[in-house]
Amino acid sequence: MRTGIYAGVVCAVLAWTSHAWPEPRVDVRAKYERASQLANAGAAEQALTVIDEGLADAPKDLPLLGLKGTVLLSLHDYSGALATYRAYLDAGARGANRREAEKIVENLAAVKSTFLEVVVSNGPATVYLDSTTRRPVCAAAPPCHKVVLPGQYKVIVDRSGFERWTGQVTVVNDKTAKLAVTLVEKPSLLTVRTAQAGTRITVDDAAYDAPTTVPAGSHRVVVSLAGHMTSRLEATAHEGKPVELDVVLAPLVPVHLSPPSARLAIDGKALAIEDGGIAVPPGAHVLIASAHGFLDSRVELPAARGDDYQITVKLTRDVHAGWLTTRRKIAIAAGSIGVGALAAGAVLGLQARRLDHDTLAQCPSPTEPCPAALQANALNRRARMRATEANVTFGVAGAAAIAAGILWFIGAPESRVQVAPRLAPHTGDVVGLELSLSMRW
Numbered sequence: 001m002r003t004g005i006y007a008g009v010v011c012a013v014l015a016w017t018s019h020a021w022p023e024p025r026v027d028v029r030a031k032y033e034r035a036s037q038l039a040n041a042g043a044a045e046q047a048l049t050v051i052d053e054g055l056a057d058a059p060k061d062l063p064l065l066g067l068k069g070t071v072l073l074s075l076h077d078y079s080g081a082l083a084t085y086r087a088y089l090d091a092g093a094r095g096a097n098r099r100e101a102e103k104i105v106e107n108l109a110a111v112k113s114t115f116l117e118v119v120v121s122n123g124p125a126t127v128y129l130d131s132t133t134r135r136p137v138c139a140a141a142p143p144c145h146k147v148v149l150p151g152q153y154k155v156i157v158d159r160s161g162f163e164r165w166t167g168q169v170t171v172v173n174d175k176t177a178k179l180a181v182t183l184v185e186k187p188s189l190l191t192v193r194t195a196q197a198g199t200r201i202t203v204d205d206a207a208y209d210a211p212t213t214v215p216a217g218s219h220r221v222v223v224s225l226a227g228h229m230t231s232r233l234e235a236t237a238h239e240g241k242p243v244e245l246d247v248v249l250a251p252l253v254p255v256h257l258s259p260p261s262a263r264l265a266i267d268g269k270a271l272a273i274e275d276g277g278i279a280v281p282p283g284a285h286v287l288i289a290s291a292h293g294f295l296d297s298r299v300e301l302p303a304a305r306g307d308d309y310q311i312t313v314k315l316t317r318d319v320h321a322g323w324l325t326t327r328r329k330i331a332i333a334a335g336s337i338g339v340g341a342l343a344a345g346a347v348l349g350l351q352a353r354r355l356d357h358d359t360l361a362q363c364p365s366p367t368e369p370c371p372a373a374l375q376a377n378a379l380n381r382r383a384r385m386r387a388t389e390a391n392v393t394f395g396v397a398g399a400a401a402i403a404a405g406i407l408w409f410i411g412a413p414e415s416r417v418q419v420a421p422r423l424a425p426h427t428g429d430v431v432g433l434e435l436s437l438s439m440r441w
Contacts, residue, residue: 028058035067044071045135060091069104075135078147082108107149115176116169118144118155122183125159140181157181161239185216186240192221195248199225203235214243223247229279252277253305258314262291266301280305289313331407338400345393348386355383 031054038047124141201208228249294315363370
């Protein structure tokens, strides 16, 4: 169908030879000749511009209208071509040229129900048909729905920062041909620059060879140097855009801690110890060292620090905090449960006694018949139940108290006594014993 339409268009375009160019239409003829040259050279967009300039002076010029219809068909603008050929007929086309134009209009009108649908999952993207023109057919954002002639097409999908997608599609008359496209992001150039010489750089655990190309997504960048704090970064590549990282490693300041498990923070920010040192930013700072069972230590770090500057922190044990061990905390909780159970048992016991008293009030004599025997029996059952609950609760209180006492005593801080012989200075004879007592919290 497409070949027949284009052949008919050629005849329609030649219709201008059967018409004289009345004066003054020399400029219109020049426009036609210039537009024909541009169309033959593949500059369809420029040819349309020149044609529209000529039609502005002569809206019903048959050669210009026929040429415009041909160019619009080559650009797959079937709606525009249909309107142009109708204008061509309205302008007075006659004879074989008219019949060919009518056939083209009929064919173009028939493809109103023939479509190409391109869905780009990661649009928006620009859709082109064939490689002879770079005029976009439509923009997929993400769908692109376009009227086309039946036939086979080469489809090109472009988006900045993504690899170009190319494929083939066959369009059938009165049908919608569908294409699903997922574009692939272009790789990005990753450049990592460091201020110090001799640094070791890895990207996703592989040695970095400057510069390197990485696929789209997140990548782990690690920069390390002996005597400096390791820098761990994340580089995100997107749409082929270059990624540049400038890294300055902070030198490590040796630190000696007692106890070694102490935690450090500078200006409220926690620090990690690496290779026996910490990274101290330029300037004066306050270092805080803390550890469980010890008093916090505050160290003023001067702004001027020499190459041999070191930090030594020795924490003092908090004697007031060490007595409360984990077992003693559990003992306190158990004691609290015991106290609560004791109070509950006392309340239940009082209720049992009151119910027992109410039972005797209903039937005071054990030998005489009691008119309120049913009420008295009910009260008696409730009294016995409360008494049982009170006994169980007292048992729980007693068990909790015993457990609390045991945990309190066995949870005391451990003490260790060391005995060492004292030797005479010259003879080496044992002259006494030395005892040392140490506590472990």
